[in-house]
Amino acid sequence: MGCSVLHADAFEDNYIWLVALDQPNNESQRPTIIVDPGDEDPVLEKVARDNLAPIAILCTHHHGDHVGGAAALAREFNIPVYGPRAESISAVTHPLDDGDHLTFPVLGLEFTVMAVPGHTRGHIAYYSPGLLFCGDTLFSAGCGRLFEGTAEQMLDSLSRLAALPEDTLVYCAHEYTAANLRFASTVEPDNRAVLQKINEVTAQRQLNTPTLPSRIGIEKQINPFLRSSLPGVKQAAEAHVGHTLADPLATFTEIRRWKDHFRG
Numbered sequence: 001m002g003c004s005v006l007h008a009d010a011f012e013d014n015y016i017w018l019v020a021l022d023q024p025n026n027e028s029q030r031p032t033i034i035v036d037p038g039d040e041d042p043v044l045e046k047v048a049r050d051n052l053a054p055i056a057i058l059c060t061h062h063h064g065d066h067v068g069g070a071a072a073l074a075r076e077f078n079i080p081v082y083g084p085r086a087e088s089i090s091a092v093t094h095p096l097d098d099g100d101h102l103t104f105p106v107l108g109l110e111f112t113v114m115a116v117p118g119h120t121r122g123h124i125a126y127y128s129p130g131l132l133f134c135g136d137t138l139f140s141a142g143c144g145r146l147f148e149g150t151a152e153q154m155l156d157s158l159s160r161l162a163a164l165p166e167d168t169l170v171y172c173a174h175e176y177t178a179a180n181l182r183f184a185s186t187v188e189p190d191n192r193a194v195l196q197k198i199n200e201v202t203a204q205r206q207l208n209t210p211t212l213p214s215r216i217g218i219e220k221q222i223n224p225f226l227r228s229s230l231p232g233v234k235q236a237a238e239a240h241v242g243h244t245l246a247d248p249l250a251t252f253t254e255i256r257r258w259k260d261h262f263r264g
Ligand SMILES: [Zn+2]
Pocket: 061, 063, 119, 136
């Protein structure tokens, strides 16, 4: 017994991830967990097409493009909605805190809840060995904007995620990889892993296939926001702001600010 992670596309560039039980034949319904349904329509379409049977909804944070379809889907399938206790999301029936465990025996999955504030104050991620659903915290080659939290919170959150096993698949909620890599290659023009990833991602986008999931191991090589303690990233940030930066937090703060205004 295993699971596959499917996706439904929403809005411009959101992915709604669906963790579905693999079945030996097409006739059997597939118990499925829905992650961050910003819109119910693409999910309903996918459910019908792939014979899915939703059993739960997981929300990472309160933004509308992650929770907008949760209430309608919960009603349609009569299923629980999990989400961060620290945020006000009206559809949530099961509020969660850091360290909570969620078990889904029918899928053979157990998730650990990780508090990863920064993009929003109460943002959580869902980790199961080999799998990470991290909403708008970690993107491939990037990270979420600091809408509510501080740079220090975001750096701590990203450090927690970077400490997960390197082969962990990272299911980010947006297709931002190509734009993020343009920034990454500006910060680290000599980073060969970034250049290689740009080639890979260009080919994927030409075929209109997702660049996700990523892996923790590759993110540590290409993502400038996981690399703020490295001398090359520090020097690039210092050159950009025109003064020395005291520590990795100062570097992180400046590259996040730099990216906010970057038009690559
Ligand atoms: Zn968001």
